[in-house]
Amino acid sequence: MQMLCLPINTDSRKGRHPDTRWWRAGCALGLVWGLTLGSSMVKAQESVLQQAKAWVGQSQNVPLEQLVVAPLDARLKVEACEREVRFDYPFQNRQSVRARCDAPTWQLFLQVTTRGVASASPAATPTPGMVMRTVWVSPQMLKRGTVIQPGLLQPATQAFPPSDTQLVADPREVLNMELLRDWPANTPLRSYDVKPTQLVKRGQQVLVSVGEGRGFQITIRAEAQQDGLMGDQIRLKNLESGRMLSAVVSGPSTAKGI
Numbered sequence: 153m154q155m156l157c158l159p160i161n162t163d164s165r166k167g168r169h170p171d172t173r174w175w176r177a178g179c180a181l182g183l184v185w186g187l188t189l190g191s192s193m194v195k196a197q198e199s200v201l202q203q204a205k206a207w208v209g210q211s212q213n214v215p216l217e218q219l220v221v222a223p224l225d226a227r228l229k230v231e232a233c234e235r236e237v238r239f240d241y242p243f244q245n246r247q248s249v250r251a252r253c254d255a256p257t258w259q260l261f262l263q264v265t266t267r268g269v270a271s272a273s274p275a276a277t278p279t280p281g282m283v284m285r286t287v288w289v290s291p292q293m294l295k296r297g298t299v300i301q302p303g304l305l306q307p308a309t310q311a312f313p314p315s316d317t318q319l320v321a322d323p324r325e326v327l328n329m330e331l332l333r334d335w336p337a338n339t340p341l342r343s344y345d346v347k348p349t350q351l352v353k354r355g356q357q358v359l360v361s362v363g364e365g366r367g368f369q370i371t372i373r374a375e376a377q378q379d380g381l382m383g384d385q386i387r388l389k390n391l392e393s394g395r396m397l398s399a400v401v402s403g404p405s406t407a408k409g410i
Contacts, residue, residue: 213311362409
């Protein structure tokens with residue numbers, strides 16, 4: 153914030169020089185007020201960032217040194233909150249944190265990321281009201297539409313409220329499912345982050361295993377007559393005999409005969 157104090161011109165024709173003492177005093181007070189206000193807003197910003205970092209660390213049981221809070225735009229004016237700043241997660245990815253103040257009224261959206269896999273020590277004591285859970289994360293950001301394959305996820309132990317029942321506890325539950333949105337690194341996977349993916353398309357060649365559990369097993373090539381998700385029963389055409397058969401989709405371009 154800057155205040156420009158322009159000099160007062162002297163009326164040389166009449167030989168009069170205006171008294172500039174009050175003008176100079178007012179200008180100086182204005183400059184001091186501007187610098188003080190700017191400094192208080194910077195301090196208010198820093199305070200909100202530190203509070204957000206502490207809140208995320210406590211809610212996710214993550215050491216503060218692993219958390220990084222993106223700085224706010226320097227042009228953003230943030231007044232000191234006269235009441236307690238409230239924080240929450242407005243979106244599902246838990247990478248954006250919302251800070252809200254009631255007096256004066258304002259809200260900010262902050263970006264908080266974690267360095268490395270955010271995991272807690274087995275001996276760590278969870279925050280009261282929280283329970284330690286083993287969750288599944290990716291060490292790097294994954295794009296929307298990525299299909300979950302073996303080895304793509306890593307386990308991490310974090311604290312969560314008992315009411316959080318949508319966390320994926322077993323990666324086999326989401327195997328061959330695809331992400332509905334871009335998924336930030338080190339974010340616990342939840343059931344609403346994925347959906348069944350189309351593993352077989354109509355007209356595609358499929359490897360069908362026949363005879364499993366009946367003392368023999370053979371693999372034949374067949375042409376899918378319809379699209380299929382994981383676990384779907386579909387109709388196929390044997391490419392050698394031309395006969396129709398049914399099978400259950402078991403993976404990308406694979407199925408098990410029934």
